[in-house]
Amino acid sequence: MTCVDIRSALPLLKQDLAVRGFLLIICLLSFPDVCSGKSWALSFGGTASYEYIYYPKDRSSETINSPNDLRLIPEIEMTSNEWWRIQADVEFRIGFSEDDRTTVFLREGYLDIFLSQWDFRLGRQTISWGRADTFNPTDQFARFDYWDLIQPREEGIVALKSDYYFSDYTLELVWSPIFEEDIVPYNPRNRWFILPRESTLPGVGQVQLQYLDFDRREPPSDISSSQIGARLDAHQAGWDYAVMYAFSYDRIPTFVERSLLSVDANRKTATIGLTPVFKRIHVFGMDWATTVRRYGIRGELAYTLTDDPDGDDPRIEDPYFRFVGGIDRHVEDLINTWDVYVILQYALDTGDPVVDPFNPDNLTASDWRHFYRQAVLANIDFNFDEFKKISIESFVNIEDGDYLIKAEFSWKPIDGLTLTLGGDIMGGAEDTFFGFYDANDRVRIKCRYDF
Amino acid sequence: MSLLLQSFIIALGLSVPLFADAETSTRDPKEIMKRVERMSSARDEVVQVDMVLVDSRGRRRKRTSTLYTKQKSHVDDMRLIRFHTPADLAKSGVLTIENSDRDDDQWMYLPAYHTARRIPSANRSDTYMGTDFAYEDIADRKIDEYQYRILKVDPYEGIECLVIESIPYDEKLKKETGYSKTIFWVDSEKSVIWKSVFYDKKGALYKTLISKNLKQYDEKYRFQHLTMHNVQKNHKTIVEFHDRRINTGLSGKIFTVRYLKRGR
Numbered sequence: 001m002t003c004v005d006i007r008s009a010l011p012l013l014k015q016d017l018a019v020r021g022f023l024l025i026i027c028l029l030s031f032p033d034v035c036s037g038k039s040w041a042l043s044f045g046g047t048a049s050y051e052y053i054y055y056p057k058d059r060s061s062e063t064i065n066s067p068n069d070l071r072l073i074p075e076i077e078m079t080s081n082e083w084w085r086i087q088a089d090v091e092f093r094i095g096f097s098e099d100d101r102t103t104v105f106l107r108e109g110y111l112d113i114f115l116s117q118w119d120f121r122l123g124r125q126t127i128s129w130g131r132a133d134t135f136n137p138t139d140q141f142a143r144f145d146y147w148d149l150i151q152p153r154e155e156g157i158v159a160l161k162s163d164y165y166f167s168d169y170t171l172e173l174v175w176s177p178i179f180e181e182d183i184v185p186y187n188p189r190n191r192w193f194i195l196p197r198e199s200t201l202p203g204v205g206q207v208q209l210q211y212l213d214f215d216r217r218e219p220p221s222d223i224s225s226s227q228i229g230a231r232l233d234a235h236q237a238g239w240d241y242a243v244m245y246a247f248s249y250d251r252i253p254t255f256v257e258r259s260l261l262s263v264d265a266n267r268k269t270a271t272i273g274l275t276p277v278f279k280r281i282h283v284f285g286m287d288w289a290t291t292v293r294r295y296g297i298r299g300e301l302a303y304t305l306t307d308d309p310d311g312d313d314p315r316i317e318d319p320y321f322r323f324v325g326g327i328d329r330h331v332e333d334l335i336n337t338w339d340v341y342v343i344l345q346y347a348l349d350t351g352d353p354v355v356d357p358f359n360p361d362n363l364t365a366s367d368w369r370h371f372y373r374q375a376v377l378a379n380i381d382f383n384f385d386e387f388k389k390i391s392i393e394s395f396v397n398i399e400d401g402d403y404l405i406k407a408e409f410s411w412k413p414i415d416g417l418t419l420t421l422g423g424d425i426m427g428g429a430e431d432t433f434f435g436f437y438d439a440n441d442r443v444r445i446k447c448r449y450d451f
Numbered sequence: 452m453s454l455l456l457q458s459f460i461i462a463l464g465l466s467v468p469l470f471a472d473a474e475t476s477t478r479d480p481k482e483i484m485k486r487v488e489r490m491s492s493a494r495d496e497v498v499q500v501d502m503v504l505v506d507s508r509g510r511r512r513k514r515t516s517t518l519y520t521k522q523k524s525h526v527d528d529m530r531l532i533r534f535h536t537p538a539d540l541a542k543s544g545v546l547t548i549e550n551s552d553r554d555d556d557q558w559m560y561l562p563a564y565h566t567a568r569r570i571p572s573a574n575r576s577d578t579y580m581g582t583d584f585a586y587e588d589i590a591d592r593k594i595d596e597y598q599y600r601i602l603k604v605d606p607y608e609g610i611e612c613l614v615i616e617s618i619p620y621d622e623k624l625k626k627e628t629g630y631s632k633t634i635f636w637v638d639s640e641k642s643v644i645w646k647s648v649f650y651d652k653k654g655a656l657y658k659t660l661i662s663k664n665l666k667q668y669d670e671k672y673r674f675q676h677l678t679m680h681n682v683q684k685n686h687k688t689i690v691e692f693h694d695r696r697i698n699t700g701l702s703g704k705i706f707t708v709r710y711l712k713r714g715r
Contacts, residue, residue, distance in 0.1 A: 045538055079715065119709070128565040165709055235708060238553055240569050291554055291571040330570075332577045337684070386504075386581035387512075415512055415537035450538035 040080030046089065048072045049448040055191070058439035062197075064189045067148050068097040073107060085112040100187070101147065108156045119163040124156040127174060129231055129244060130300050131287040133343050134377050134393075137302035137322035138285035140229060140246035141174055145183040146368070149192035149437070150404060150424060155183070172231040174246075179225035179278065182251040184365065186213040186274055191440050194363040195256075199270070204263060207270045212261065214275045219249065241288040247280070253365040254279040254307070255315040255354060276365070279307035279316055299325030304351070317366060320351030326377070335382075343379040347372065363436055371433040374398040387412040395434075402428025402435045408444070420446040480599035480615045483639050488594055490642040490672060495521040495701035499694040500532075502582060507685040514540070514580075521701050526551050528591060529706035532580070533715075542714035545580070546706060547572070549590070560711045567708045576629030583658060583679040583688040585629055596621035605636065607645050612636040630657065641665070641672050656682050668697045 050070045075089040088109035095101020110123030130136030141159065144152040159176040188197050188211060200206050219225035229246035253276035261271045285302030301323045308316035326345030334340045350373070353366035376396050383389045393406040408422025422444040428435030502514040519531040527549035534540040541562075548556040555572035573579075575587035602614040617633045619625045631654050636646040643665060651657040659682065664675035677690040704710060 045541060085715070114713070126565050131566075131568075163709070170709070235556070238550075238556065289569045291557075291569060293554070294571045294574070296569065296571055332574065385506075412539075416539055418539065450541075 040078065043077045043079075044074065045077075045451060046072070046074040047448060047450050049446065051444060051446040053445075054443045055440060056443065057441050058191075062189060063191050064097045067101070067151070068095065069101060070094045070096070083114050085114075086110070087112070098187070098189075106156075117165050119165075121159075121161045124158050125161065126154055126156045127159065127161060129172075129229075129242075129287075130285075131240065131242075131289040131298045132300040132324040133298065133326065133328070133345060133379070134395075135300075135322075135324045135347055136287075137300050137304075137324060138231075138242075138244050138246075138283065138287055140244075140248045140283050141176060141227070143180055143182055143251055146192065146252075147183060147185050147190065149368075150406070150426075168234050168236050170233040172229075172233060174227075174229040174231075176227045177223050178221055179219050179227060179249050180251075181249075181253070181276070181278060184252060184276070184368075186211050192437065194365070194367065194436075195258075195272075195274075201263060201270060204265050204270075205268070207263065207268045210269055210271045212271060212273050214273050217257075217275050218277045218279070225249070239288065239290045241286065243286045244284070246283045248283065249278045249280055250369065251278070252368050253277060254317070256365050277315075281306055294329060294331075296328040297326075298328070299323070314357070315354055317351050317354055317370070320349065320370075322351070323348040337385070339381075339383040341379075341381040341383070343377070345377040347375045347377060349373055363433070367433060372397040372400070397428070397432065397434070400428060400432040400435075402426070402432035404434050416450045418446075418448045418450075420444070420448070422446070478601060478613065478639070480601045480613075481594060483613065483615065483637060483642070484592075484597075484599055484617070484635075485594050486639075486642040487635075487637060487644060488592055492522070492591060493520070493671060493697045495519075495699065496695065496697045497699070497701060498692050498696070501691040501693070503689040504582065505687040505689065513537070519701060519705050521703065521706060523549065523706075524551075526591075526593075529703075530589075531706055531711065544711050544714070546708065546711045548706065558708055558711055560714065562714055567712050575624075575627045583681040583684075583686055587628060587630075588660075588679075593621075593624075596624045602634070607636045610638050610645065612645060613639050643672050643674070651683070658682060666695075668695065671697050673697075 048071065052068055070093070072092040073089050075087070077085065077087045079085040089107045090104065090109075091107045092104050093101060095103075106124055108124055108126060110121050110125045113120040113122075127141035128136075128139060129141065130138040136142070141157060143155045143157050145155050146152050157176050157180050158178065159174055161175075162173045164171040164173075185193055186195075187193065188195070188209065195211065196209060198206055198208050227246065227248040229244065229248065231242050231244040233242040234240070255277055257275040257277060259273045259275070261273045263270045282305040283302055284305075285300065287298075287300040289296065289298040291297070301321070303319065303321050305319045306317050307313075309319055311318040324345055324347045326343060328341070328343040330339065330341045332339050349370050351370045353370040354364055356364045372395075375398060377394065379391070379393045381389055381391045388409075388411050390407070390409050395404040397403065404424065404426045406422065406424045408420050410418055410420040412418050423442065424444070425441050426434040427438050427441075430436065430438075497517065497519045500514075500516045500518050502516070504512045504514070513536065515535045517533045517535070519533075521529045523529050529549070530547045531544060533544040534542070543559070543561050546558045546560075546567075550556065557570050557572050558567040559570050560567045573586045575590075576585050578584070579586050579589050596619065597617045598620045600616045600618075602616050605612055605614050613636075615635045615637050617635065619628050619630070619632075629651065630649050631652050632650050634648045634650075635644045637644050643662070645662050647660040648656070649658040649660070659680045661678045661680075662674040662676070663678075665672055666675055673692065673695060675692050677688075679688045679690075681687070
């Protein structure tokens with residue numbers, strides 16, 4: 001077991017400007033109500049969870065198991081007089097497989113102000129756009145931690161969001177002042193690392209590659225990297241629909257520049273410096289949802305105008321469309337007293353991932369964004385009762401034939417406690433996305449307690 | 452019936468059913484059920500709901516929630532249920548807007564997904580939120596879609612009740628309902644139902660609903676305690692109501708996706 005010093009993570013919390021700003025706002029906002037003796041309420045909750053993952057195919061010591069994390073996420077909510085609310089949840093995480101995963105950070109911390117026709121939310125928050133299942137091409141302010149590629153965790157961003165309500169419409173406006181990227185593992189020991197782990201150097205022969213993650217060069221961490229977005233949402237005559245525009249960035253690097261820093265011919269190692277670069281994108285999109293009899297029908301379409309509209313720069317993707325659409329159906333007592341919930345979807349992505357000129361056979365960061373051209377997704381939940389269910393999620397890439405199947409059984413023996421036993425299987429030809437990760441088939445055990 | 456025959460029957464001790472027949476025949480069961488329906492409906496209502504689900508092995512799960520209802524029109528209602536416990540359901544909710552002319556609008560909010568999801572309106576016979584109630588038990592009953600018959604007068608818990616049989620009449624309803632018939636023990640004086648017995652499509656005993664602790668709120672009567680027992684699954688839902696407010700002018704803004712997503 002790894003020895004962990006949780007104190008080493010505390011400076012991260014102190015450095016987070018959002019936290020300090022958030023605490024200041026709490027004090028300012030609550031002061032008048034507290035002084036005037038008006039009623040306000042404080043509530044606490046949260047989750048504690050532990051997940052262990054076993055990889056039967058690949059037990060190499062050169063790769064680490066993931067996530068194998070113990071997490072405690074306490075939540076606090078303070079509210080008063082129906083017109084404001086403050087909510088915060090802080091994640092305390094101990095990574096038993098990798099020391100870098102041990103950290104403390106503010107997952108979400110925001111102030112809500114509710115006026116007659118306006119709602120405002122300021123602070124670190126999760127913004128979800130889109131109505132399709134599984135993939136959301138219009139979800140441009142979502143940020144993910146891809147340390148575990150097939151179980152990405154959504155993280156908040158610092159933003160000011162306002163919702164203006166009129167008639168059947170809602171106009172959402174978002175301003176995120178400083179760009180925050182997705183968390184992508186650059187550690188070759190991570191199982192989802194996509195760069196080559198070894199290479200051949202002239203005069204040295206085959207060497208093991210080590211990588212150093214440099215600070216990103218583009219965009220700068222200042223207000224010039226602001227992102228904005230607008231979404232007009234409507235609920236009319238049995239339909240929910242929205243149109244949106246976002247001026248944002250690729251959150252997974254557009255490309256990663258590499259430079260050879262040093263070579264140790266004796267130890268047969270080379271150190272490569274990595275500089276991820278994130279380019280601007282304009283995204284125009286729409287989403288919709290309705291129900292017909294007992295079926296749900298949902299879809300989403302987005303056009304992404306990249307920073308290389310004319311296709312001149314081979315490092316940047318050309319503009320592309322993405323579409324996701326499908327149907328879902330819940331059937332009660334289908335088999336005995338089992339309820340079944342089915343989602344079927346078709347996904348299209350016209351974007352071509354850029355090719356690494358030095359390793360054309362290798363995946364690139366761009367492959368994470370465009371890992372299929374046409375795909376079919378099917379999710380099935382068998383609910384034996386309210387407390388026991390089997391969930392199966394499957395992804396099949398129609399053109400390349402690679403696939404991912406995730407299955408799990410979850411059980412709630414007592415209120416708040418959820419025990420999960422699951423497995424993930426992936427495969428396909430070696431040059432396909434999930435074929436590349438073929439050795440990462442795994443068994444998962446998770447224990448989660450909500451309080 | 453001749454006087455002689457009547458005297459003969461009375462002499463045999465069958466006077467009570469005869470008396471009931473005489474009384475029940477003077478009452479219109481549909482009119483009684485309409486009065487029950489009027490009593491159960493309100494312009495708006497909000498109530499705290501404590502539910503206990505008891506499975507066949509006696510294991511108990513507790514749920515607490517707030518239920519808001521408001522009339523949208525004279526036939527359609529709006530309904531929002533917001534869960535408070537258990538912790539993994541906290542702040543989640545379901546908003547239902549009934550529409551007579553098309554499918555109901557229904558959205559579910561789960562905090563983990565940060566957004567409200569439009570979901571198909573459930574079948575009448577589907578279970579309501581994992582309880583032993585069906586959606587058709589929760590929604591207002593459309594009286595004209597059933598045929599009624601008074602079976603007898605029966606004292607229930609010391610109260611003289613009319614026992615009324617209700618059978619689906621409307622063809623669409625016959626297909627959609629989970630019940631072939633329902634028998635109600637109706638207190639016609641207060642226009643409330645103390646006990647209901649439900650039979651499944653095959654005519655077998657399906658569920659019983661026992662109501663207790665009747666309380667008056669101005670001109671309305673409401674029970675504070677319900678027990679729905681699914682006899683076939685041997686599963687029970689016990690419901691306690693408290694902090695009920697009726698016709699207080701509940702704002703229509705509560706019955707919006709905006710409020711649903713607010714999570715409180």
